[in-house]
Amino acid sequence: MNENAGLSEATMYFIDECTKPYLKEIKSLNVEDVIKELIELLERNKDCPSVVFDRLDGEHRDYKPVVRTLADVSLQAHSYNVARYLIEEVKTYFSDYANFIPWALIAGLGHDIGKTPELRILHPHTVDDHQITSVRKLFELMSGKAEILSKRVIVAVEHHHTFSVDDPFTNMLKKADHRARNQELVRLRKGFQEGRFIDWFESYHFFNSIEPEINHVNEKGKWKAFTFRGVLYCTPDFLFETVRKQCIEKQVADMAFIKHSEQASALKIIVNYLQEHNMIYHHLKPGQYFRVYEIAFYAGRKIRIPHIPLKPYIFFDLREIESRKIGILQIIKSVTAV
CATH class of the missing domain: 1.10.3210 (Hypothetical protein af1432)
Structure with missing residues (x-):
């Protein structure tokens, strides 16, 4: 040349x-x-x-x-x-x-x-x-x-x-x-280093970040996470964004968790880790990183939305979390895995 x-x-x-x-x-x-x-x-x-x-x-x-x-x-x-x-x-x-x-x-x-x-x-x-x-x-x-x-x-x-x-x-x-x-x-970026997920992910930090968002509904009737009969249901987008934020806060250079287009791959890693540490309910089949649930309301309406079923963290004040429910979250009749 x-x-x-x-x-x-x-x-x-x-x-x-x-x-x-x-x-x-x-x-x-x-x-x-x-x-x-x-x-x-x-x-x-x-x-x-x-x-x-x-x-x-x-x-x-x-x-x-x-x-x-x-x-x-x-x-x-x-x-x-x-x-x-x-x-x-x-x-x-x-x-x-x-x-x-x-x-x-x-x-x-x-x-x-x-x-x-x-x-x-x-x-x-x-x-x-x-x-x-x-x-x-x-x-x-x-x-x-x-x-x-x-x-x-x-x-x-x-x-x-x-x-x-x-x-x-x-x-x-x-x-x-x-x-x-x-x-x-x-x-x-000063302070940033490459790192493995298992070395920087902290379940306490993760659940602590999720807790304030549980059982809140926005003006469009959408939620990020809700509880029902002892299960904490998180939307995949919310779970990914929570871990993505933790990755940045921990100053870890890992595009697998920073790039939005890698969300599905990242969720597989996150869910696998949570399953290994007994933080996921058995609803998920092997290889699944979310499950579609049919949510039925007392008014007769039904919707199907993907969620990840987590076990509420030990430090959660479940009574206070349940008391946050207003509107649509108060009239959930059942949540069934499809």
Whole structure:
């Protein structure tokens, strides 16, 4: 790959570190031009932040608690780091990893190019989803290249913010993205460190955060948690947001619990932990992280809503908690697992 005197030091270092050692494999797949164009695109937009501030883009909600911190990371720096981590993932997963390095380079460099101003202007109707814009550009760049390479890379980029994907390469990209974000948070937020869930999660803190919200109904008739016949029913959204908040308060860099799009994955980990510590009622079947319940009211109305059935914590004043019930929570007749 030809060096260019006008390239930044970061780009020159990335080329020397991540592309030159694999030039043979890059040329054999005829993707030297693709990688060169991606690097040049990132170089032209090197001042672009690595997160989208447009509230229409799903990523703004995804990283909401830390979005302003991550905005201090350039898209170029983030993409280079994701590519580096993805190369590591590929080396671990594939025995003949050298042949898959071009995949890692293209996916890592191109996974977020839809955030660049020049591409967002070209595709204004997809500003709410930068992955779509990224995929369009990659599809254009990879036209005429090996079909299996193009397909796998595009699938990975399109779904790298999707919770559950049955594709190893996509999951490798997701993991590389998380690793890069965790490191960025550690570097930019004083006191933040990476950590395992079992090391930072505290059940007392968790239940203490839930307690004030139990048996309260908002103006729309919605609740976050309610009690009925000794069971504490929490909505999945509320439970996740409670743990997400604890993760931030504990200054833990763990995108599995910070990213909103990882909610389902995080809930599985949380519920599994609570089950192991006898804090979940037996309503949940193996592998379930919530259960749909039919809630019947004395007025005859019935609704079906997903909840997670918890055992009220030992320090709870259940009499006081029950006394909070007003309106719709006072007329619940039965709660039945569907």
